[in-house]
Amino acid sequence: MKKLFSFVAIFAVAMMLTGCGFTSNLSSNVNVVETSVVLSEANFNVVRNVSAEVSSTYVFGIGGIGKKALKDVAVAELTEKANLVGSQALINVAVKSSIQNYFIVNKVTFTATGTVIEFEK
Numbered sequence: 001m002k003k004l005f006s007f008v009a010i011f012a013v014a015m016m017l018t019g020c021g022f023t024s025n026l027s028s029n030v031n032v033v034e035t036s037v038v039l040s041e042a043n044f045n046v047v048r049n050v051s052a053e054v055s056s057t058y059v060f061g062i063g064g065i066g067k068k069a070l071k072d073v074a075v076a077e078l079t080e081k082a083n084l085v086g087s088q089a090l091i092n093v094a095v096k097s098s099i100q101n102y103f104i105v106n107k108v109t110f111t112a113t114g115t116v117i118e119f120e121k
Contacts, residue, residue, distance in 0.1 A: 047088060047116040052077035055109035067108060071095055074110040087119040 054074045056064030064070070074095060082090045093114040100107040 044117045044119045047118050049113065049115050050078060050082050050090075051111060051113040052081050053109060053111045055107055058106045058108070060104055061106070064108070067097070067110075070108060071097070071110050074112040078112040078114055082114065082116050084116065087121065089117055089119070090114045091117055 052074055054070055054077060056070055058064050065073070075093065078093065079090060082088075084090060091114065093112065096111045096113075098109045098111070100109075
């Protein structure tokens with residue numbers, strides 16, 4: 001019985017240390033600010049593309065902030081990094097989530113991307 005218990009304990013420790021991981025990606029579009037603009041002519045220029053990435057680590061599903069809040073933080077950081085001035089706007093905002101699972105540890109990463117445009121005066 002003692003040998004069986006030792007074997008089970010060693011097997012359990014080995015499984016916790018090795019683990020396996022995979023990544024799952026899901027893309028979705030998000031409206032940061034809803035703006036209606038009628039473009040009858042090309043009266044804007046593309047200034048730059050911006051992106052922001054945030055991640056959180058969970059052990060046994062505990063820790064970090066929720067996925068919805070993490071997604072909101074990614075979009076907020078994107079808006080901050082865009083550093084909009086004057087007649088600039090942030091368009092084509094997309095959020096990509098990546099989840100990495102390692103037995104007892106999960107890492108969730110959200111990447112928000114967008115394009116900054118500037119309207120001509």
